[in-house]
Amino acid sequence: MSGSSKYPEQFRKDAVELARSSDRPLRQVARELGVNHETLRNWVRTADRAETASPGSVSTSEQEELRALRKRVAELELEKEILRKAAAYFALVRE
Structure with a gap:
């Protein structure tokens, strides 16, 4: 539930619980609570x-x-692959 309401969070939670547990229509519950249905x-x-x-x-x-x-993980994996190939290349060149 949104925090930008003019109604406190606890009021909204209680209103929802009342609407769910009541046998009365939602419109009637809303009217009794003083909120729009x-x-x-x-x-x-x-x-x-x-x-x-x-x-x-x-x-x-x-x-x-x-x-x-x-x-970012994909980029790092690509960089790692490039470095692995470069290391292998330079290892062959040194021999």
């Missing part, structure tokens, strides 16, 4: 997505970092 619906959807995300999933920033690290 679409706002409450979005909170519930966000919470559902967070709960269904696999524990091994990575965030967008982590995906970007992983992509950059993989690129």
Whole structure:
């Protein structure tokens, strides 16, 4: 759930739990809490997505970092291969 809301995080969590556990329609729960029903619906959807995300999933920033690290590893492997060939070449030339 977003931290840029005018509603405190705990209020949003409690509202989601109330909406899930209540027999009343979401609109009625939202009205009783004094929030827009679409706002409450979005909170519930966000919470559902967070709960269904696999524990091994990575965030967008982590995906970007992983992509950059993989690129760097590829560069280093290429450099290592070039140095290995150069070392082999100079070993033959010295003989």
